[in-house]
Amino acid sequence: MRAPRRTGFLVGGPLAFVRDGDLIALDVPGRTIDVLITDEEMSRRKAVWTAPAPKFERGYGVLNQLHVTQANKGCDFDFLEEPMGAATGSKIPEIH
Secondary structure (H helix, E strand, O other), X not given: XXXXXXXXXXXXXXXXXXXXXXXXXXXXXXXXXXXXXXXXXXXXXXXXXXXXXXXXXXXXXXXXXXXXXOHHHOOOEHHHOOOOOOOOOOOOOOOO
């Protein structure tokens, strides 16, 4: 079972279903991580999974959970991906 780019164990992505003792295949050049279980076992685990309670209700913890990108994208805030002003079409103000 191959994990997608955003594994989201908090929202039911493949890493939510990894158990102690599972074998994991990491292919750095291929940029993949695979949980070595059958599709049937993954389906069984998904059927009984429930989302964990949120750890944070505000502050940096919430920003981290909601907006920090995955390692392959630099672990940066997703709202900083576009250059300043690009989303609104505005120019960066001159500083005098």
